[in-house]
Structures are given as structure tokens and as C-alpha cells.
Amino acid sequence: MDNSKRYFMNKNEILENTEQAFEEEQFLVYFQPQYNYTSKKIIGAEALVRWFHPLYGMQSPGDFIPVYESSGYITRLDLYVFEKICAFLRKCIDKNVRIVPISFNVSRYDVYGGNFIEDMEAIRKRYDIPVTYFRIEITESSLVGGNEYMIRIVESLHSLGYVVEMDDFGSGYSSLNVLKDVEVDIIKLDMIFMRGKIGGRGGIIINSIIKMANWLGTPVIAEGVETIDQAEYLQSIGCNYIQGYLFSKPVPENEYIDMLKSSKICEMKSGMKLIDKLDAEKFWNYESIETLVFNSLVGGAAVISYEKGKIETLRVNQNYLKELGMNMEQQEVVLYQKNLGFDKQNAKIYIDTIKRAIKSKENETCRTWRPIHSPCCGDDNLYIESTMRVIGHNESQTLLYVLIRNITDDYRSFQQLAESEKKFRTASEQANIYCWEYNIGTKEMRPCSRCMRDLGLPPLIENYPEPVIESGLFPADYADMYRDWHKQLAEGADHLEAIIPLTKDRIPFHVRYTAEFDEVGHPYKAYGSATLVVDGEDKNK
Numbered sequence: 001m002d003n004s005k006r007y008f009m010n011k012n013e014i015l016e017n018t019e020q021a022f023e024e025e026q027f028l029v030y031f032q033p034q035y036n037y038t039s040k041k042i043i044g045a046e047a048l049v050r051w052f053h054p055l056y057g058m059q060s061p062g063d064f065i066p067v068y069e070s071s072g073y074i075t076r077l078d079l080y081v082f083e084k085i086c087a088f089l090r091k092c093i094d095k096n097v098r099i100v101p102i103s104f105n106v107s108r109y110d111v112y113g114g115n116f117i118e119d120m121e122a123i124r125k126r127y128d129i130p131v132t133y134f135r136i137e138i139t140e141s142s143l144v145g146g147n148e149y150m151i152r153i154v155e156s157l158h159s160l161g162y163v164v165e166m167d168d169f170g171s172g173y174s175s176l177n178v179l180k181d182v183e184v185d186i187i188k189l190d191m192i193f194m195r196g197k198i199g200g201r202g203g204i205i206i207n208s209i210i211k212m213a214n215w216l217g218t219p220v221i222a223e224g225v226e227t228i229d230q231a232e233y234l235q236s237i238g239c240n241y242i243q244g245y246l247f248s249k250p251v252p253e254n255e256y257i258d259m260l261k262s263s264k265i266c267e268m269k270s271g272m273k274l275i276d277k278l279d280a281e282k283f284w285n286y287e288s289i290e291t292l293v294f295n296s297l298v299g300g301a302a303v304i305s306y307e308k309g310k311i312e313t314l315r316v317n318q319n320y321l322k323e324l325g326m327n328m329e330q331q332e333v334v335l336y337q338k339n340l341g342f343d344k345q346n347a348k349i350y351i352d353t354i355k356r357a358i359k360s361k362e363n364e365t366c367r368t369w370r371p372i373h374s375p376c377c378g379d380d381n382l383y384i385e386s387t388m389r390v391i392g393h394n395e396s397q398t399l400l401y402v403l404i405r406n407i408t409d410d411y412r413s414f415q416q417l418a419e420s421e422k423k424f425r426t427a428s429e430q431a432n433i434y435c436w437e438y439n440i441g442t443k444e445m446r447p448c449s450r451c452m453r454d455l456g457l458p459p460l461i462e463n464y465p466e467p468v469i470e471s472g473l474f475p476a477d478y479a480d481m482y483r484d485w486h487k488q489l490a491e492g493a494d495h496l497e498a499i500i501p502l503t504k505d506r507i508p509f510h511v512r513y514t515a516e517f518d519e520v521g522h523p524y525k526a527y528g529s530a531t532l533v534v535d536g537e538d539k540n541k
């Protein structure tokens, strides 16, 4: 085209020139092929309208389509384009050119009222083109907001046999919501994500969309792919269908026919189907009970996928991040960590648990150490209890629901307790005394191993000292005194001692208590001990 003649018409000029444009057939339909990136075969093409004005040159649809949408010309234009596509397909069929489906853009204004679908069908039948050679592109914006009407449109297109594509998917942030209402057959990923550098936030969004689409069994065509890097990246995350300048700009009919003739063509395949699809699908449905539970009622929860030793986190709820002590920004870190950042040993524990869950179809639990890096707080190592259950799978991948609990603090205080108990036990064995720990707040008593062995006490006695009074270890005539000691301990006594005849044999023991206080001076623990008085020792022999 001669660019020197090109002039961009304003809104009024567009409208003033439109009638003549239709009469003189200044609108041409261009085709942009879509490829399977791996096989480099053509899987379809999108029809894009071009306006060649005899004086002003080529006009961009980005300029005149919005004007037509607000003036009502759009439906006339779209039917015109549809007829040109039909004429093109008829020509190909008649000439024995092998064809692939053509994606056709339908404006949301077309389907509001009127007889658009009937008019389309009349044209298609006139040219006698099978419905399978078309894919109808609708945009997300025509669907969002729970638009019942659009849902019905999609249903009626489906009932006529049309494949429906969701155009510009992901350009609005409500995208994921739309999928729950509208059963589209193909997702066209918006080129907005292809701008700028690969990865980053855009990469994360693309990655989630493609993964989710794959789980739903919906193929994704990425639009606006300009570089090999972009295509390789898309392929690496599971999107193999590509439309963009990397392969071809939109081209006129004859050039497209040459491409069809020289290139191999192939059919599209849907994404992976879940054998157990229903359950998994509910987790993507933002209104399902499962999602409600996922987000609010349960603690930390995640949906993960597992394939041949590889674990990927697909979704986490807010409580999950809370459990890890992270904020929402850090979600990205959590989601895109390879194998959850496990070292070899912990990865094995976790993967073995996944395998058990796959086998048992029940909840399986494990405890693993997991390194967490946070830009503000530095590195930490967390001890996490994960309970997992399979919710879906296909031949190679498994989808699991995982509940997590951060038990790092519990574990550390348990370690400390075990440490102090160990010391306490060794000391009592060596000193030849009976001793115990009494928790003043909870009235729990933990005896030493000698007490357990010689006196047959359990490792933990609740509501101390009642059970030992009842058992006769502390004789009835000393019961009230002994009870009173525990009251005194609660009131802050730091030391108590007396000779008490213990057991049914009334062997005299030197019984002592020493209390421990917290930083603010409240008593919380007392150490009890009992040593045989010397003549008692003689008796015992």
C-alpha cells in the first residue's frame, strides 16, 4: 500500500464514508494463521477486517470498529465479513484446497437483540459450508457481570454446532470468573501478556490461566506472539497453539491460500481431561462450596499437582500464607517455588506421602521441614504438617488438596520439653530419688521414670494430686495437707517440705516442693521430690 496516501479518518469521516465503503466493497478480509508450535502445522486462522479507502489508504479496525459499535454499523459489517469468509471457504472447497476452521469476531452489539445468529445461519447455508469450519470469537467484556443473555447466546451457538472462543482472555482481571458461567471451547490468551519481559507478573498470570485451562480440558491459543522466546516460554508452560507475527501477519486471501497449500495442517486437541474431573473443577469455581470452604473455613490450604517427582502449587488460600507467616505479595514466591523448596530428604517424605494418598484415596499426613525466604524477614526454616487428599487425576498428573499446619513452634517447645525431661530423668536416676514436675496452671503432674517403674504411675497425671490420694499412694490422713500444699503453690509458696508416710505400707519419705516463677512473678511449675528417710530405708530392706 502507498503509505503517503494514508490518512486516519476521524469519527465523522468514518461514518460519512461507510455507505460508500460497503457499496464499493472497500472492506477486505485478511487471515492470520494459527499454528501448533511443536509441529509447525496450521490449526486455524482468524479473519480480520481491513478497510482500504481509495483516498485515505488502509484504516485500522482498531479505529473504525469502535465507531461502528456505537453507531450500529457493526452488525452490518460483521455479517458482511461472515459472508466474505463463507465465499472464501466455498472457493477453497470447490478448488479442493484443504481448509482449517476460521475464527470470526462477533461484537457484543451483534447479539444484543436482532436476528444475528439467524442471519449468520442463512448466509452459511446459502454457501453450504459445514458449521465445523467456523469458530466464533466473543470477548470477555460481552460476558462479564453474570450476563445471562450472553450465556444463552453461547448455548444457542453450541446447539447449532459452533465452536465458541473466548477472545482477549485475561485482559480483564475477572477472566477466571467468567469460565465458571460460560462453557467456551477455546481460550484466546490476550497479547497484553506478551508485551515486556517474559516471566514476572504477566508470566505468572499466563501460567495460572494455562494450567487451569488444561485442567478444564480447554485448549488455549496465545495471540500476539512475536518472538521465539515467547513461543518457547508458552510451550514450556503447556500452551502449544500460537497466533502472531512470529509465524505470520494477517495476510490477504491469496497469500493465505498459498500458506494452506504449502503448509501441513492439523487439528487442535483439547487440553488434558481429568478422569475425576468434577471434583477438581469445583476448586476453580469461585462460588462453589468447595471454594468457600477453601478460602475461609479451613486453615491453610493449597491445591497442588504432582507429576513424576515434580510438585507444583496451583492455588493457595489466605490462611496458607498466614500459616507460613507471609503476606499476599509473597504468594508468588510460594506458588512458583520448585518442589516447595524441599531438600532431598524432605522431598522424599512429601512425595512418599503423595504416593500413599494416591494409593489409599484417603487423607495422608506428613511432617516436613521447608525453607522459606521472605524479602523482609530473611530466611526461615518451617516445620509443616501437611494432610493431603487426591481430588483429581489424568494419566500422568495428580491433583491434590493439601491442608497445612505450621508446627514449628510446637516442635521447638516439644524439643525443649524433651530436653528438660531427659535431664530431669537422668538426674533422678542418679540421685536415687523419686521426683516429678507439677504444672501449677493445668494441675498436670509428670513423674520421673523411677516413679513410673517403681510406683506404676502413668507418664501424665491430670488433676493432681487427687488420683494419687485416691490410689492410696498418699494416705488419707495426709490428704488434706497435701492438697493444701498445691493450693499454697498456686498462691506463690516457693518451698514446701515435710515427712510423709507414703504408700499403703506408710514408708516415711522426705517430700519437698520447689516452685518456679515466670518473668512477672507468677508461679507456673513446681518440682517435687521424695527421698526415703534413713530408718524408712531400713524398713524397706
Ligand code: C2E
Residues within 6 Å of the ligand: 032, 047, 048, 049, 060, 061, 062, 065, 074, 078, 081, 105, 106, 107, 167, 168, 191, 223, 224, 225, 226, 243, 244, 245, 246, 249, 250
Ligand atoms: P483482536 O480480535 O484481538 O485481533 C487481534 C489483533 O492483533 C489484530 O489486530 C491483529 O492484526 C493483531 N496482531 C496479530 N498478531 C500480532 C502480533 O504478533 N503482534 C501485534 N502487535 N499485533 C498482532 P487488528 O487486525 O488491528 O484488529 C484489531 C481488533 O479489531 C481485533 O482485535 C478485533 O477486536 C477487531 N476486529 C477486527 N476484525 C473484526 C471484525 O471483522 N469484526 C469485529 N467485530 N471486530 C473485528
Ligand code: CA
Residues within 6 Å of the ligand: 046, 105, 137, 167
Ligand atoms: Ca479476535
Ligand code: CA
Residues within 6 Å of the ligand: 167, 168, 188, 190, 191, 223
Ligand atoms: Ca484477541
